[in-house]
Amino acid sequence: AHTLVDMIERSGCDMVIIGAKGQGAITSALLGSVSQEVAHASPVPVTIVKHAEVLEGVDSDAVEDAEA
Template sequence: MKILLPVDGSELSLAAVRFAIDLATKGLQVEAVLANVQEASNLYELLVAHDPEVLDRVAAEAGVHTLQAARALLDAQGLAYEMEVARGDPAHTLVEIAERFGCDMIAMGARGNSALRSAMLGSVSNEVLHASAVPVVIVKAPADLGDEG
């Protein structure tokens, strides 16, 4: 099963990676796609940088850096993975990545690092849940799980 694992640097996104690892240790054949979506540049960044290529390079480097902890978890378990760093609206971009890579499922944290955006626009996980054609597993924080976990 190919699982898209969106990683934004939050502990919950790494909990989703651990969830996929747990599935693999229980016998499921897991292939992971690690994804990080950098939001598009705003007008101020474009005016200050003067060069869109610089902004693209910085965003790509930030995305790869954000994926490091997830890569280390998967490498430690010997699980195969692919990576994608993209720019744009996080929810819709993640759905596009899942389609492009032929993912069978998306596993992601209940909320990530963008608290302000979540409060104003609805959470990325909620948007993905409604826009995805494949099942979406929302991984909650251990405190949210009550006595189960």
């Protein structure tokens, strides 16, 4: 996280968008989260984007039809 913040400061970014694995609360609390640390330490606004969850047993064609 500190390396990313250094890169943000050196490059003159106006904003940062970073992905998150979406680990559970316990794993995140025990191991920490790079995206959370970047958001905390960054001098510019940070948007954290979580990966979409894949639903098991759902027909992808049915999901596409429902969204249309």
